[in-house]
Amino acid sequence: MVKVEEYMTKNVYYVSPENTVKDVIELIKKTSHDTFPVVSEGRVVGIVSVNDLIGKDENEKVKNIMVKRKNMITTRPDADIRDVGRLMFRTGFSKLPVIDEEDRLLGIITNTDVIRSQIEKTTPEKLNKIVDAYRKLGFNLRVYTDTIPVNKIRPTQGKIYEDELQGRIYELKRGLAEPIIVIKKKGRDDQYILVDGHHRAVACNILKIPTLEAYVIEIDTDKKLGIEKTADSLGLRSIEDIEIVDEENNDSCRIYELTSNRNHI
Structure with a gap:
């Protein structure tokens, strides 16, 4: 309980x-x-x-x-x-x-606070699904927690929503944000590919908070990952490239399930 x-x-x-x-x-x-x-x-x-x-x-x-x-x-x-x-x-x-x-x-x-308590409970499950998906594709990896620079985060989602962004800003101001999930290629410390936590990352950027807690999935590969190709196709290089939209006036799909799209991985 x-x-x-x-x-x-x-x-x-x-x-x-x-x-x-x-x-x-x-x-x-x-x-x-x-x-x-x-x-x-x-x-x-x-x-x-x-x-x-x-x-x-x-x-x-x-x-x-x-x-x-x-x-x-x-x-x-x-x-x-x-x-x-x-x-x-x-x-x-x-x-x-x-x-x-x-x-x-x-x-x-x-x-x-009630919503946050439930989100934080689901983060490990979400992390495990992502890790399992990459392991099934044959990648060698390790998982750890770290504090990462916001300016080295590369997004993979082109839009976020204003209402949810305000919630993440509120949480960050109170020191309540749960960790994001990122992928880092082994040997590269200049880029963290954002898998989950786009609203939190943008909120950090707006509040000029330089670092964010993260679950880091470090993958040993030189190949371009599907998730990087997704970012390329959307023209996403930094947090600044993410568009903030009003959900009520936007008909596009809000989120997609990472583990159901092998091309994205």
């Missing part, structure tokens, strides 16, 4: 019942967050969101507009994160305060 405490944010911005609407607006500007627990004497007594501020006088106190504790949905650090995800889906809440038995604030869990 994956617990909430493994993915929750522990350093939480919160407000007091005596703060004003103006105070909350200033905190929203400072943090870009839209929801804050309300804490009094160390205990959660309510929650306030940007929606609660609409039409309110800037001098109105938080205690008069907040959702009170008895009407809140919260969770505990030892709760199953999948159960929390289902609860968020049913109720429509995107953030839940994490509290202990005495209502003390321990952290906050978001729907992005």
Whole structure:
């Protein structure tokens, strides 16, 4: 079971019942967050969101507009994160305060954290499928983890999607991104061919983060791989060549399954 405490944010911005609407607006500007627990004497007594501020006088106190504790949905650090995800889906809440038995604030869990917990669980399975595909083609290889330069990553996917990119930017700002998957030819340290993690790589580039954690599949070959031919055909040399598109206005295929296309390998 994956617990909430493994993915929750522990350093939480919160407000007091005596703060004003103006105070909350200033905190929203400072943090870009839209929801804050309300804490009094160390205990959660309510929650306030940007929606609660609409039409309110800037001098109105938080205690008069907040959702009170008895009407809140919260969770505990030892709760199953999948159960929390289902609860968020049913109720429509995107953030839940994490509290202990005495209502003390321990952290906050978001729907992005829930999604990330499931993505990270699938990464090893995805990695194993890719490794198995190359081994079946007769390549000698080894797999390891490393921190690689973003400017040496060569993409193999020509488009990424704006909505998902914003999610990866959010994760990176909080230090939460899972490793990407790259291929490196043995003896070549100037290029890492990106197999999985295009949104994360672009997010790093936008945020000017110079390195990224990666699963590296090092292949002992001098031949041009199918995945390199794919990059050639798309005119992809660096992260800068990837197009960012709005998914709602784009009818092209979003992703393809690497292991189902031998030519791509």
